[in-house]
Amino acid sequence: MLILTRKIGECIVIGDKIKVYVMDVRGKQVRLGIEAPAENVIYREEVFQKVIEENKLAAEAVQFHFSKFKEGE
Amino acid sequence: MKINTSRFGTIEIEEKQVIRMPEGMIGFPDFRNYVLLEHKKESPFWWWQSLDAPSLAFVLTDPLLFQPDYEVQISKEDADILQVGGASEGLKTFVVVNISKDNPPLITANLLGPIVINVAKRVACQIIQFQSSYSHRFPLPLRI
Numbered sequence: 001m002l003i004l005t006r007k008i009g010e011c012i013v014i015g016d017k018i019k020v021y022v023m024d025v026r027g028k029q030v031r032l033g034i035e036a037p038a039e040n041v042i043y044r045e046e047v048f049q050k051v052i053e054e055n056k057l058a059a060e061a062v063q064f065h066f067s068k069f070k071e072g073e
Numbered sequence: 074m075k076i077n078t079s080r081f082g083t084i085e086i087e088e089k090q091v092i093r094m095p096e097g098m099i100g101f102p103d104f105r106n107y108v109l110l111e112h113k114k115e116s117p118f119w120w121w122q123s124l125d126a127p128s129l130a131f132v133l134t135d136p137l138l139f140q141p142d143y144e145v146q147i148s149k150e151d152a153d154i155l156q157v158g159g160a161s162e163g164l165k166t167f168v169v170v171n172i173s174k175d176n177p178p179l180i181t182a183n184l185l186g187p188i189v190i191n192v193a194k195r196v197a198c199q200i201i202q203f204q205s206s207y208s209h210r211f212p213l214p215l216r217i
Contacts, residue, residue: 051185055100058170059101
């Protein structure tokens with residue numbers, strides 16, 4: 001992993017189209033500004049993790065509840 | 074063709090019922106072929122049964138049944154996977170249902186990660202709605 005130190009207002013460039021600015025730092029929170037072409041999806045990693053977790057729980061729930069599901073409804 | 078499933082035993086489906094997920098379900102990238110089965114007539118539920126893993130299945134529902142203004146944003150990359158041009162006609166959207174282990178179980182739908190199917194092309198994609206505020210545990214007024 002590349003680790004860089006930046007000051008507020010400074011920027012890093014990824015490739016030739018993506019720029020990440022440090023907008024503000026307050027305590028343990030950092031605000032980032034990102035400029036990237038529309039085809040690059042930008043997201044918070046935890047959203048992705050949430051969907052993985054929910055899919056796994058849903059697949060397990062099918063196993064857990066199946067007998068009930070088959071009779072009822 | 075015959076397929077093996079843990080819950081329905083061996084079932085016979087037509088080849089044209091097979092729906093490919095080029096990227097799999099999120100968190101399940103190795104399993105890329107599914108079939109959509111009706112749960113029962115008039116039921117709000119469908120089964121999304123993996124053809125590659127007999128024990129892997131999800132319960133799906135139609136989000137428009139309980140969230141009439143539900144909208145899915147599709148990025149250009151996902152549109153390419155789904156083989157759609159500009160318009161989104163012919164796409165069908167489902168959401169994954171989760172059933173908690175509580176008693177009575179709480180039934181929720183994951184509105185954050187809908188499954189979009191191009192019915193004509195038999196291809197599907199689970200598309201995270203990063204720009205939305207949809208819940209991954211939207212409570213459904215349903216019982217099992």
